[in-house]
Amino acid sequence: MSLFDKFQPIVEIRAELQKLGIMPFGAVTEKILSSTEAIVNGHKVILAGTNNYLGLTFDPECIAAAKKAVEEQGTGTTGSRMANGTFTEHVKLEQELAAYFNRKHAIVFSTGYAATMGMSSTLTGAGDVIVLDADSHASIYDGVRLGGADVIRFRHNDAADLEKRLRRLGDRVTNTLIIVEGIYSMLGDQAPLADIAEVKRKYGGFLLVDEAHSLGMLGEHGRGVAEAAGVEDDVDFVVGTFSKSLGATGGYCVSSHPELEAIRFAIRSYIFTASPSPSVIASTRVALRLMQERPELRVRLWENAHRLYDGLKQLGFAVSPQVSPVVAVTIKQRDQAISWWNELMKRGAYVNLVMPPASPTTDSLLRCSVSAAHSSEQIDRIIEAFAALQAPADASAPTT
Amino acid sequence: MPDYNEFLTRIFAILKPFAKQGIILNEDSELVTELGLTSLQVMELIEQIEDHFDMSIPLNILPDIRTIHDLALQLEKLTN
Numbered sequence: 001m002s003l004f005d006k007f008q009p010i011v012e013i014r015a016e017l018q019k020l021g022i023m024p025f026g027a028v029t030e031k032i033l034s035s036t037e038a039i040v041n042g043h044k045v046i047l048a049g050t051n052n053y054l055g056l057t058f059d060p061e062c063i064a065a066a067k068k069a070v071e072e073q074g075t076g077t078t079g080s081r082m083a084n085g086t087f088t089e090h091v092k093l094e095q096e097l098a099a100y101f102n103r104k105h106a107i108v109f110s111t112g113y114a115a116t117m118g119m120s121s122t123l124t125g126a127g128d129v130i131v132l133d134a135d136s137h138a139s140i141y142d143g144v145r146l147g148g149a150d151v152i153r154f155r156h157n158d159a160a161d162l163e164k165r166l167r168r169l170g171d172r173v174t175n176t177l178i179i180v181e182g183i184y185s186m187l188g189d190q191a192p193l194a195d196i197a198e199v200k201r202k203y204g205g206f207l208l209v210d211e212a213h214s215l216g217m218l219g220e221h222g223r224g225v226a227e228a229a230g231v232e233d234d235v236d237f238v239v240g241t242f243s244k245s246l247g248a249t250g251g252y253c254v255s256s257h258p259e260l261e262a263i264r265f266a267i268r269s270y271i272f273t274a275s276p277s278p279s280v281i282a283s284t285r286v287a288l289r290l291m292q293e294r295p296e297l298r299v300r301l302w303e304n305a306h307r308l309y310d311g312l313k314q315l316g317f318a319v320s321p322q323v324s325p326v327v328a329v330t331i332k333q334r335d336q337a338i339s340w341w342n343e344l345m346k347r348g349a350y351v352n353l354v355m356p357p358a359s360p361t362t363d364s365l366l367r368c369s370v371s372a373a374h375s376s377e378q379i380d381r382i383i384e385a386f387a388a389l390q391a392p393a394d395a396s397a398p399t400t
Numbered sequence: 401m402p403d404y405n406e407f408l409t410r411i412f413a414i415l416k417p418f419a420k421q422g423i424i425l426n427e428d429s430e431l432v433t434e435l436g437l438t439s440l441q442v443m444e445l446i447e448q449i450e451d452h453f454d455m456s457i458p459l460n461i462l463p464d465i466r467t468i469h470d471l472a473l474q475l476e477k478l479t480n
Contacts, residue, residue, distance in 0.1 A: 149460055164456075356440075
């Protein structure tokens, strides 16, 4: 019995893939050409799985702001937000986030993972209850495990099942935090937030929504699923990331509960890590402004989402249940998914390969995400790459 | 409130389809190493028990469960 025995399944999968000459989880981007193109593992590809939803990573204004910040404030803060790592710009970004979300308070974190994990682990403790959607992100599961509260799952996107769980809690519901996501990262399906908010109104408790994959894409102002569903007042805490629509790294939590300012100093993932670098804060602040000034980015994003979704559906692939900027193709056989991922790369489309347990079921996924920066021609080339895949006689996908 | 034996009977009924040929389920049957349940199947088992007894089972009990006996015991504790 060795310390390393538990890693054997990973060792075996890696060896298997190496034998096939395919390394989907260690692909190296050798040269990034734009927000939508790169040279990866020697292939010139369209980036079709980057979560760069608004395509702002190469925006000239964002780049200029980041350059200026590096020159004026250096490459890093080298300190925690609680010690020497809070610069004026961190505070300004928090104020801007609070204003954008119409909330009173905001916290900026170093990563989206730190934000979600930190809030999930800190808001509740022993004796409290967390009721979370079964398909929640790993950062949520990691957080709730650390916090020590009783953790109860409800069936994915099933408000009726959530209601049952809250009913069973009785008086304990006052000490309960409900956690859901806006758009789910793997399949791109949306939470039925109007129904979830109604259940919360009926029974009580607090509601935290992770809008990591929905910021900038839903609602009149792009605030996410809560805004689109008209239930922002029912959401106690919104968490999210700067690493998708805003094209940088970092995370946030916004809330109108005044206690957030005290909670900030209890969140270990906020305290015991260095704060985001000045260049990251600078580009994020500009991206947050651009996202509000350019609603046309959102329009373009959804045009591309529909184009890719419809194209893959017409080809007979088993696509996600709902159109969204995340377009996932479900494939029953893991080996088929690996082989197709490799084929797509050779044909110039770099998508995400997702295998269990990262996928929500026992199936594998070829997960695409579109960007406002993709041209229609690039979307068509992604569809053509999928169309060229040859299914063996017994393949369970594409389906009709 | 259901007791240990009621939980046990229900768990046996739910797990029957998972038992490979020649394996007879008993209280000492190990859910993962013997029956080969995946993490998703363990969650399905939990959901079926929750529905049947109209109860919610916190994930926190899972690290203490290896066998069918462990599961029935933890469920009994939850309801007391």
